[in-house]
Structure formats: structure tokens, C-alpha cells
Amino acid sequence: MPFPFSTIDEGVQQIRSGATTCRATVEQSIETINAGDGLIHAFISVDAGRAIERAAELDALSQAEKARMPLLGMPVAVKDNICTRGQRTTCASKMLEHFVPPYDATVVESLHNAGAVIVGKTNMDEFAMGSSNETSYFGGTRNPRDVTRTPGGSSGGSAAAVAAGFVAAALGSDTGGSIRQPCGHCGVVGLTPTYGMVSRYGLVAFASSLDQIGPIVSNVRDAGRMLSVISGADARDATCAGKPFTATDDIYKNDIAGLRIGLPREYFGGGLSDEVRRPIEKLTERLRDRGAVLLEVSLPTLRYAIAAYYIMCTAEASSNLARYDGVRYGFRSPQRSLPELYRETRRQGFGAEVKRRIMLGTYVLSHGYYDAYYLKAAKVRTLIRNDFNDAFGSCDLIMSPVAPTCAFKIGEKSDDPLQMYLTDIYTVSASLAGIPGLSVPCGAAGVLPVGVQFMAPQWREDVLLKAGYAVECLGGG
Amino acid sequence: MDFETVIGLEIHAQLLTETKLFCGCRSRFGDPANTNGCPVCLGLPGALPVLNRRAVAMAIRMGCAIGCTVAGRSLFARKNYFYPDLPKGYQISQYDAPLCGKGELPIVVDNTVKTVGVTGIHLEEDAGKLIHDRAPESLFDVNRCGTPLIEIVSEPDLRSPAEAYAFLIGIKAILEYIEICDCIMEEGSLRCDANISLRSRGEKKLGAKTEIKNMNSFRGVEKALEYEARRQEEVLRNGGKIHQETFLWDRSANRSIPMRSKEDAHDYRYFPEPDLPPLTVNPEEVAALRKTLPELPAQRRQRFIEQMGLQENAAEVLTSSRKLADFFEATLATYHDARQVANWIVVDILRIINDLKITIDQLEITPGHLGALLKLIDNGTISARSARKIVDLMQERDQDPETIIKAEKMQQVSDSGALENIVQSVLAKNPVEVERFKAGDGKLISFFVGQAMKATMGSGNPKEINALLSKMLR
Numbered sequence: 001m002p003f004p005f006s007t008i009d010e011g012v013q014q015i016r017s018g019a020t021t022c023r024a025t026v027e028q029s030i031e032t033i034n035a036g037d038g039l040i041h042a043f044i045s046v047d048a049g050r051a052i053e054r055a056a057e058l059d060a061l062s063q064a065e066k067a068r069m070p071l072l073g074m075p076v077a078v079k080d081n082i083c084t085r086g087q088r089t090t091c092a093s094k095m096l097e098h099f100v101p102p103y104d105a106t107v108v109e110s111l112h113n114a115g116a117v118i119v120g121k122t123n124m125d126e127f128a129m130g131s132s133n134e135t136s137y138f139g140g141t142r143n144p145r146d147v148t149r150t151p152g153g154s155s156g157g158s159a160a161a162v163a164a165g166f167v168a169a170a171l172g173s174d175t176g177g178s179i180r181q182p183c184g185h186c187g188v189v190g191l192t193p194t195y196g197m198v199s200r201y202g203l204v205a206f207a208s209s210l211d212q213i214g215p216i217v218s219n220v221r222d223a224g225r226m227l228s229v230i231s232g233a234d235a236r237d238a239t240c241a242g243k244p245f246t247a248t249d250d251i252y253k254n255d256i257a258g259l260r261i262g263l264p265r266e267y268f269g270g271g272l273s274d275e276v277r278r279p280i281e282k283l284t285e286r287l288r289d290r291g292a293v294l295l296e297v298s299l300p301t302l303r304y305a306i307a308a309y310y311i312m313c314t315a316e317a318s319s320n321l322a323r324y325d326g327v328r329y330g331f332r333s334p335q336r337s338l339p340e341l342y343r344e345t346r347r348q349g350f351g352a353e354v355k356r357r358i359m360l361g362t363y364v365l366s367h368g369y370y371d372a373y374y375l376k377a378a379k380v381r382t383l384i385r386n387d388f389n390d391a392f393g394s395c396d397l398i399m400s401p402v403a404p405t406c407a408f409k410i411g412e413k414s415d416d417p418l419q420m421y422l423t424d425i426y427t428v429s430a431s432l433a434g435i436p437g438l439s440v441p442c443g444a445a446g447v448l449p450v451g452v453q454f455m456a457p458q459w460r461e462d463v464l465l466k467a468g469y470a471v472e473c474l475g476g477g
Numbered sequence: 478m479d480f481e482t483v484i485g486l487e488i489h490a491q492l493l494t495e496t497k498l499f500c501g502c503r504s505r506f507g508d509p510a511n512t513n514g515c516p517v518c519l520g521l522p523g524a525l526p527v528l529n530r531r532a533v534a535m536a537i538r539m540g541c542a543i544g545c546t547v548a549g550r551s552l553f554a555r556k557n558y559f560y561p562d563l564p565k566g567y568q569i570s571q572y573d574a575p576l577c578g579k580g581e582l583p584i585v586v587d588n589t590v591k592t593v594g595v596t597g598i599h600l601e602e603d604a605g606k607l608i609h610d611r612a613p614e615s616l617f618d619v620n621r622c623g624t625p626l627i628e629i630v631s632e633p634d635l636r637s638p639a640e641a642y643a644f645l646i647g648i649k650a651i652l653e654y655i656e657i658c659d660c661i662m663e664e665g666s667l668r669c670d671a672n673i674s675l676r677s678r679g680e681k682k683l684g685a686k687t688e689i690k691n692m693n694s695f696r697g698v699e700k701a702l703e704y705e706a707r708r709q710e711e712v713l714r715n716g717g718k719i720h721q722e723t724f725l726w727d728r729s730a731n732r733s734i735p736m737r738s739k740e741d742a743h744d745y746r747y748f749p750e751p752d753l754p755p756l757t758v759n760p761e762e763v764a765a766l767r768k769t770l771p772e773l774p775a776q777r778r779q780r781f782i783e784q785m786g787l788q789e790n791a792a793e794v795l796t797s798s799r800k801l802a803d804f805f806e807a808t809l810a811t812y813h814d815a816r817q818v819a820n821w822i823v824v825d826i827l828r829i830i831n832d833l834k835i836t837i838d839q840l841e842i843t844p845g846h847l848g849a850l851l852k853l854i855d856n857g858t859i860s861a862r863s864a865r866k867i868v869d870l871m872q873e874r875d876q877d878p879e880t881i882i883k884a885e886k887m888q889q890v891s892d893s894g895a896l897e898n899i900v901q902s903v904l905a906k907n908p909v910e911v912e913r914f915k916a917g918d919g920k921l922i923s924f925f926v927g928q929a930m931k932a933t934m935g936s937g938n939p940k941e942i943n944a945l946l947s948k949m950l951r
Contacts (some may be wrong), residue, residue: 083523095523103516105523204522209751238527238753316751319555322566323520327617336613342559365557365746374748 003028008074008168008222012115015073016066022073026055026117029075033119033166038316042161044080045088046120051075054117068117070229076111077161077170080121081128082213083202091204092136093126093251095324095331095349105202106237107171107213107230114229119167122157125352127321128178128206130154131423134414135353142410145187145447149407150422152182155313158216159186169226170216175207176309177403177427179214180439184402184451187441189468190216191223194458195434198227199234205320207313208239210431220440220468221252229459243459251462256470257291259463261454262395267426273405279427279443279450280401286308286474292467297391297398301384302429306421308384309428311364311377317354318361324349344462356417385433388455391463397463398455400426402439406448438464438473478712479678482706483686484635486698487647489626489668490658492535493602496607498602499526499569502656505620506664510608514619520564525752528553532625532767535657536576536600537758539627541767542651543595545580550757553600553750561615562605564622572747575599576756582631582651584643585773585793593644594632601626627657633672633683638702645669645698646797654799661836662693669698673721675709685719689733690775692726701726705733766903777802785815794823800837804844811848821847825865829872841875842868850878863935864885887936896929896937900945903928914950922946 003025005011014020018362025286030048037043051377058066058073066072078084081091083101085108090096104112125135133141133156141156143149144164155172159182173178174192183190189213198213205211207336215226224247233242263284268277288294296313326345333344350358364373391398403423413419430437435458454470456463497504500517516524540547554572577598583590605622607615629648637639649667652658661668674686689705692698692792709719723742724733772780774796779790779803796802801822808818826847830837850867853859859867859882870881882888904911914921922943929942 081523089522091522099522101516101521101523103521103524173910200523200527202523205752207751236527237525239751313551315748319557319567319746319748322557322559325559325561325566327561328519328564329521338561364750367744367746370746370748422492431501 003165004167007219008071008217008225009093009187011074011168012070012072016033016063020310022055022058022115022117023052025073026051026075026119029119029167032164037166039142039147040144040160040164041139042122042157042164042166043077043120044090044092044123044136044157045139046299047087048119050087051117055247058115058117062227066115069113070225071111071169072115074116074168075119075122076116077122077158078108078111078118079124079155079158079170081173081204081206082108082171083122083204084118087121089121089204090138091127092124092138093350093354094137095177096204097137099330101202102474103202106234108202110230110232111171113227116169116229116437122161123153124157125154125178126354127204128154128173128175128211128319129317129353129357130406131177131181132410132414132421133157133182134410137351140410143186143407145449146407148409149448150185150410152403152407154182155190155216156182159183159190162186162188162216162218162272168218169222171213171226171230173203173206173211173213173218174431174437175210175212175313175430177267177424178378179216180427180437180451180453181403181423183216183439184441184453185407185445185449187219187451188216189223189441189472190214190217190439191227191461191464192430192437193227193231193245193461194241194436197231197243197245197436197459197461199232199237199240201234201236201240205316207316208320210246210309210313212431220465220472223438223468224251224461224465245461247441247465248462250467252469254470254473256287256467258293259291259397259467260293260295261287261467262297262301262391262397262398264297264391264398264400266299266302267400271404271422271425272401274334275406275445276401276404279445280399280452283442283452283471283474284399287470290470290474292470293394297395298392299384299387299429300321301380301387301396302314302425304380305384305429305432306425307434308377308380309424310360310421311373312381312432314357314361315365315374315377316361318358318365318441321350321354321358334409353417381432384429388429388433388435390459392457396456397460397467399467400453402426402451402453406445406450426453430451434458436461436464438468440468442471442474478714480675480710481678481680483633483674483676483683483713484638484641484702485633485672486635486641486644487670487672488629488631488645489670490539490629490648490652490660491666491918492532492625492657492660494529494531494535494625496529497623498529498532498600499623502623504624506666508620510616510618510620512620514622518623519619520566526569528749528753528756529601529625532600533576533756533758535625535655536598536627537763537766538655539629539652539657540577540580541600541763542655542770542773543580543582543629543648544710545577545595545598545672545869547577547758547763548574549759550574550755551599552755556748557746560604561617562607562622564605564619568602568604569743569750569753570628571599576758582644582647584640584647586637586643588789591640593634593640596630596632597609598627598629601628603737633674638699638706641702642695642699645695647774649695650799654771654773662695662697662771667694668693671698671702673702673705673709675713685721687719687721688723688725690736691722693728697726697728700731701733704731709731715941724819725839774799781805781815781819785809787815787819787920791816791819791823794827795819798837804837804840807844808847810853811845814851817851818847821851821868825868829869833872834859840872842871846871853878853882857938858882859887860935860937860939866935896941896945898927898934899932899937900929900942900949903932904949911950925950
């Protein structure tokens with residue numbers, strides 16, 4: 001971290017005390033980006049002028065106003081599928097290359113009100129469809145830990161921006177692992193909140209019943225602070241539950257004595273690489289030493305999770321992406337007839353992976369196939385939810401790897417969509433169940449970070465953070 | 478072979494909410510194009526729908542009015558199709574779990590009451606409007622995007638175009654009574670699609686059906702169905718088969734034009750709308766809304782017949798529109814004879830409304846003025862005949878009857894002296910007829926009356942004239 005602070009709390013205190021200013025902090029962020037992002041390509045757009053102007057405005061506020069801002073002067077990055085008023089929001093797609101939203105997402109308003117300064121919009125897989133950032137229309141992102149590898153995805157730009165020390169925090173979005181997996185690969189902390197904890201208003205929809213915005217940060221405390229800023233009621237999102245998160249000191253006591261941690265046996269079977277298995281097994285020992293109770297649980301529906309997930313998410317995507325038709329905004333291929341306008345706009349405006357998913361989703365919703373695919377997947381989803389409920393009967397949270405391997409090489413899986421889909425195997429279940437998941441670094445294989453995932457019952461982000469904080473205190477691997 | 482016609486209707490009614498179904502934009506017909514739009518109804522990336530509970534309340538009231546069950550839990554669904562007037566590429570509607578379930582509506586055709594089943598009522602959003610007057614370009618108006626509609630679906634219980642018309646008029650009357658739709662088909666605030674099939678009488682199975690759309694008047698629905706029934710019968714009589722097809726009704730040519738066949742039918746790929754949680758309605762809410770229902774057309778018709786002594790036909794016509802029935806009752810507050818008032822409204826007021834192609838709201842004649850006019854007939858100031866002219870002038874000039882009578886000098890001539898002179902001159906001008914009358918042709922009396930009325934330009938009191946004639950011809 002190039003910043004002279006190790007947590008957001010510390011950074012905000014330094015600004016409030018006058019040791020530094022919002023402007024100096026933001027300028028430092030921008031200098032780091034200018035120096036490093038040519039190689040990493042974590043950002044699709046950076047608006048330095050606007051960010052510095054905003055920082056100066058914050059510096060001019062009264063002490064009382066500053067005291068009310070939990071993210072005062074913090075440079076943050078926002079994934080480019082979250083709408084920012086007057087600032088390009090592309091979803092890493094040619095379709096929205098020049099799209100400038102006339103409104104802010106609710107989370108962006110929350111960041112503003114908390115005193116955060118948005119320095120730029122981060123790179124991602126096109127429309128959040130991918131696990132490596134390689135489907136971005138603007139070119140992929142490199143993993144700051146090893147620039148020959150992908151950062152994971154789809155929030156790869158946000159994870160890389162935090163890992164590279166470009167920003168103090170970032171927002172990502174998670175549909176089936178898109179926050180947790182890149183955080184695991186980049187060695188940073190990512191939290192996917194309970195579905196409905198954070199407003200989705202202004203998040204460009206990929207799969208509405210799964211999408212959730214969450215923080216990507218360098219430490220567990222910052223995850224809690226970010227979550228308390230972006231969570232809560234929003235009258236503009238009917239699926240937002242209106243349950244704000246409040247971090248309590250109890251979470252950061254590093255006391256996990258008696259905490260019951262379930263290890264689902266299905267998550268440690270074949271397909272899990274040794275490079276990931278070893279640090280996680282070592283972690284279980286160390287957590288047991290700290291007084292946690294580790295027990296084996298079973299989540300037998302794991303084997304259906306990938307199939308159910310890719311049916312649900314492609315079905316919803318095929319409908320959510322129908323609005324990109326060249327009629328009102330976004331890319332338009334000039335054509336004489338309406339059918340040609342639709343066909344050519346979508347043929348040229350979308351990349352291969354997006355088109356693949358639209359085709360799949362259209363197919364599974366088609367007359368005669370709906371029952372066999374969509375409806376079946378919806379039933380599997382209920383079974384998965386029941387599985388978790390059963391498991392949480394005997395444990396407080398569940399621990400698993402984030403992904404089967406460490407960050408993979410750029411180009412390694414990009415020609416094999418099925419291999420790519422399988423990298424989501426450990427993360428999609430929590431998404432389907434709508435429960436929160438936290439990805440925390442827990443070791444490394446050489447330079448490559450390994451992440452551990454914790455999953456908790458709905459609205460129990462406090463338990464997740466408590467466990468995550470304990471892992472962090474163990475000092476990695 | 479004798480055929481039976483089977484018809485089912487789908488009626489779309491635009492709800493009179495202040496704002497749209499899923500956003501805060503104003504929902505109003507006739508505002509300047511593209512003045513009521515926002516990220517939600519424009520389908521911008523990231524915008525989300527939030528349900529307008531007032532629209533839900535209106536739909537529930539309609540459900541209560543026609544005896545529907547109201548679901549405690551219903552679902553929204555996405556109906557997916559591409560069209561430039563549909564910004565999101567899907568319409569938010571309800572599909573297999575609608576807000577209201579089975580209900581029924583009694584209709585009266587040929588003085589017989591028949592109960593027609595209603596399959597259900599669901600809520601959905603309207604699409605925008607395309608304007609094609611600048612070919613080859615088309616313009617898009619977002620104002621209508623997302624305005625709330627209810628779709629009322631009938632069972633295939635209707636057996637003739639006349640029954641379909643009666644059902645449609647019956648639904649319209651209720652929508653107006655409970656004040657949730659202004660029911661102007663010409664403006665599209667009420668729309669009707671029809672499914673029609675024929676089968677040989679006695680057959681239980683339904684025949685292949687066709688659908689007709691775009692009928693933008695109440696009578697148009699009846700006409701289109703008559704046309705389609707005839708067409709199908711002709712095909713069947715010639716040994717042909719009916720193909721599942723959708724037609725557009727061409728009002729100016731009075732015929733239907735094929736729009737698409739079954740092969741081109743859309744696959745709407747319905748699935749549950751993930752942006753909206755299930756819609757829950759508790760029984761207390763339904764009970765409270767049920768209490769807000771006014772007297773409905775059928776009850777009012779009964780009251781008009783039983784308590785006011787109106788004939789069934791008059792009661793039916795008057796109660797078919799809440800405003801007409803209100804006009805009737807308001808007039809009755811100023812004038813005592815219900816049958817007289819009913820007669821004047823059914824004959825003359827409706828004639829004016831139809832001739833001028835206006836709505837009852839645009840009527841200049843007030844109930845008070847109509848009552849005053851009827852009193853002026855009763856006290857002999859004017860004849861019923863001149864009253865007909867006066868009522869037209871009341872509409873034309875927006876004046877009360879006394880002012881018009883004065884200005885037009887239409888006061889009935891009851892003064893015997895003046896009438897005597899007129900009658901005398903009539904007799905003098907027609908000596909041949911006088912002779913025939915005296916020879917026993919008694920029918921000629923009406924000829925003389927007519928001549929005398931003509932001479933008074935309609936303002937003579939026929940009773941007085943009659944009396945004078947009998948005296949002078951004796």
C-alpha cells in the first residue's frame with residue numbers, strides 16, 4: 001500500500017487530524033495509477049480532474065461535516081457496471097462504450113455522502129460475464145502479483161486496483177463469485193453481502209436475482225466499514241431488504257473460541273489443486289488452535305450448482321440484455337430495416353461470451369424447454385438453499401476454498417468456456433442461496449495468493465467478518 | 478350444418494393513477510411527447526422497477542366488483558419480445574399467478590340475463606408509442622411507457638358478437654363506476670382483443686380460433702366479430718379449415734387483415750420477474766377496498782326499475798354509464814317524473830351526444846336546465862315539439878331554456894284570440910277540406926291542426942287549436 005495508512009480508519013483519522021488532506025491523498029492515488037496502470041489496466045476510465053476537485057471540496061468542509069464522513073477523502077474505484085452520473089459506464093462492452101448515465105447508482109450516492117472520492121471506473125469482464133477479465137472489450141487486466149496471469153473476474157479490475165495499491169477501496173459486483181474469486185486471486189479481501197443488503201439500483205443487471213454489490217478492500221476492517229456505508233434501505237430497489245449493517249467492536253476482537261466452522265466434504269474432493277488445498281488445510285489447524293470448533297458438514301447439491309447457476313444466470317441475462325437494441329442509447333449499427341438494426345447492433349456490439357450466454361439463456365426459456373431447464377434449475381436452487389440451512393443447523397459458518405486453483409495464466413482458459421465456468425464451482429452455491437460470502441487471503445503458493453471463503457447464514461456478515469479478522473490476524477501463510 | 482360461435486375477450490384498461498406502474502413519472506394522456514420519462518421507464522441500464530400500490534388497489538377493486546378471488550400472493554413475470562416501443566425488451570406483466578382469479582359478470586342480451594365467466598385480472602405495464610408520420614423514420618414517445626394496465630380475460634362463454642358487445646359494455650360500465658379507467662377506446666385507454674371460433678352446435682370441443690386486434694370502438698368489436706364469424710362460417714361451409722391466425726381490424730374498410738400466423742407467433746419466454754418480490758395482499762386490505770366500491774351498474778339498474786318505475790330498456794341504457802345515470806338522478810332532483818326524465822335522456826340527450834360525437838362531460842345542457850325545460854312543457858309555456866328544438870339550442874348556446882324561449886319567441890301561443898284568427902284563416906284557405914270534413918271525413922281534423930301548427934311556426938298549443946277547430950267546424 002503506497003498510502004501512509006494501513007486501514008481506512010487510520011487514513012480518515014490522518015485527514016481529520018490535519019496530518020494530510022483529502023486532496024493529497026487523492027493525488028497520491030492518481031499518481032500511483034498513472035505510474036502503474038499502463039501495465040495492469042485495472043481501469044477503463046480515470047477522471048483525475050473531477051476527483052481532485054471533489055477532494056478539494058471535501059477539504060473545505062467544516063470539522064463537524066468531516067466528522068460525519070466515514071470514508072473522508074478515501075480514493076475509491078468503482079466497477080464499470082455501476083452507474084456514475086456524467087461519467088462513462090461501459091460494462092467493458094462496445095455496446096456501452098460511450099454511454100454516460102444521467103444518474104448515480106445508490107451505492108455511488110452513498111460513497112459520495114460518506115466522503116469517498118471516486119477516482120475511476122474499473123475494468124471487468126464484459127457485462128460481468130467471465131472469470132478472468134479477458135472478455136473486456138477494452139482488453140484484459142493483469143494480476144499485480146504476477147502480471148502474466150489474470151486477476152480473475154469479473155471484478156478483476158477492482159481487485160487488481162486494490163492489490164496494486166491504486167485505491168484505498170473498490171466496489172465490485174458478484175453474481176456467482178465475481179467479487180470473491182478475483183479477490184482470492186489478487187490477495188485482497190472481498191465481501192459479497194446477503195442478497196438484498198445493498199441496493200442494486202444503478203448496477204447494470206447481469207442476473208438480477210443473483211447480482212449483489214460488495215466491497216473489495218485490503219483488510220477485513222475496511223470491508224466492514226465499506227459495507228456499513230453501502231448497505232441499507234433503498235426505495236428504488238424492491239429487492240433491497242432495508243437492513244443496514246453496523247460493525248461492532250466485538251467483530252474485531254480476534255476471539256473465535258467456540259466458533260463452529262463447517263467444512264463441507266464435497267468442497268475438498270477432486271478438482272481442488274494442491275496449491276490451494278495445502279494452505280487451507282494448514283489454516284484449519286491454526287483456527288482449531290485458536291479455539292474454533294471445526295466440523296465436517298455436507299452440501300451434496302454442490303454437484304448441481306454450476307449447471308443450475310449457468311441456467312439461471314443466462315436466462316436472466318438474455319432478458320436483461322434485451323434493452324441493448326440500438327434504438328435509444330448505446331452502440332447502433334445503422335441499418336435500413338428494423339430486424340437488421342437489431343441483428344447487426346447486437347452482433348457487432350456484444351462480445352462472444354455475452355452472445356453465448358444470451359443464446360443459452362434464450363434457449364432455456366424457450367417454449368417447450370422452460371420446464372426442463374429454467375424450472376428445474378429453480379428447484380435445484382431451492383435444494384441448495386435447504387442444504388445450507390441444514391448445514392447451518394450444526395455450524396455458525398462454512399469454510400471452503402474460493403477457487404480450485406490460484407490465478408491462471410492469461411489465455412490459459414479463454415478458449416474453453418466450460419473450464420472457465422468450473423472456476424466458479426465453490427462460489428456459485430452461496431450466490432444461488434443468497435447468503436453472504438467473504439474471501440480472505442490465507443496463504444500463498446509462491447507469489448500467488450490463496451484465498452479462503454467463509455459463508456454464513458443470511459444477514460450474518462458479522463460472523464463472516466469475525467472469522468475473516470481472525471484469519472487476517474494469523475498473518476497469512 | 479348449424480354453427481355455434483364461441484368468443485372470449487381480453488380487455489386492457491389503462492388505470493387512472495397519478496403516476497406510472499413502476500416509476501414516479503406522471504401517467505397522463507395527451508401530455509407533450511417525451512415529457513414523462515425517467516431512467517426506469519426508459520429502460521436505462523441499472524434502473525429498477527418499484528411497484529405502484531395504488532394501481533394494485535385499483536385492480537383489486539375491479540376484482541371485487543366482478544366477484545374475482547384476490548390472490549394473497551401473486552407474481553410478476555417478464556414477457557420478452559423486441560419492439561422499438563418497448564425500452565427494456567420485455568414487458569413486466571403477470572402470467573401464471575395473476576392478482577385476481579375467477580369472477581363473473583352478468584350481461585343482458587334480448588332481455589335475458591346471462592352470466593359470463595371471467596378467467597382473471599392481471600396487472601401489467603403499457604408500451605410506449607411510435608409515431609410513423611415522418612417516413613422512413615419513426616419517432617418514439619416514452620410518455621405511455623410503464624403506464625398501468627389491467628387485463629381482464631373472459632372465459633370463452635360468449636356466444637355471439639352481440640353478447641361480446643354486451644360484455645365489453647358491462648366491463649366498461651364497471652370500470653367507469655369505480656373510477657379506475659376513463660374507457661375511451663378511441664384514445665386507447667380501453668382496448669379489446671377477441672378470440673373467436675366456430676363449432677357445430679352440440680359439439681363440446683372448441684374449434685380452431687383466430688384472434689382479432691385493433692378494434693378501437695365498442696361497435697367496432699361487434700362488427701369485427703360479425704365479420705370474422707361470417708368468414709369462418711364460409712370457410713367451414715366450403716369444406717375448409719380455420720388456421721390459428723391473428724388479424725388486425727381495418728375500421729375504414731370494415732374488414733380484417735391477416736397479421737401473423739401461428740408459425741410466426743412470438744415465443745415470449747415468460748419467466749418470473751426477478752426485480753420484483755412476490756406481490757402480497759392481505760385479506761384486510763381486500764375487505765377495506767371492497768368497502769370503497771360504489772353502487773354498481775347492476776344494482777343501480779335494479780333500483781331504477783324497482784324504485785323509480787323505469788322500463789328495463791331505459792334502466793339498462795341509463796346505467797350503462799355512470800355519468801349518464803348521475804345525470805338522470807341529478808335531473809330527477811329538479812323534476813319529479815322519472816319516466817319523463819328517462820325518456821328525454823334516452824331519446825334526446827343521447828341523440829345530441831351521438832350526433833355531435835361528444836362525451837357526456839362535453840354536454841353543455843345541465844340537469845337543472847333539462848328539469849326546467851320539462852316543467853315549462855308541463856305548465857304549457859311550450860309544446861313538447863318545440864322543446865325538442867330548445868334542447869338542441871341549449872346545447873348549442875349553453876343557455877337555460879327560458880333565455881332561449883325568449884330570444885326565439887317560442888312561447889306557446891295559448892291566447893285564444895290570436896289562435897282564433899289563425900284557425901279561421903286556415904279554414905278559409907282550405908274550403909274543399911272543410912266541405913269534406915262536414916260531409917263526414919273526421920280524419921281531416923288532424924290536417925287542420927297540422928296547418929294551424931305550421932302557421933304558428935310550431936308554437937301553438939295543440940290542445941287549444943283542437944278545441945277551437947271543433948267549435949268553429951261545428
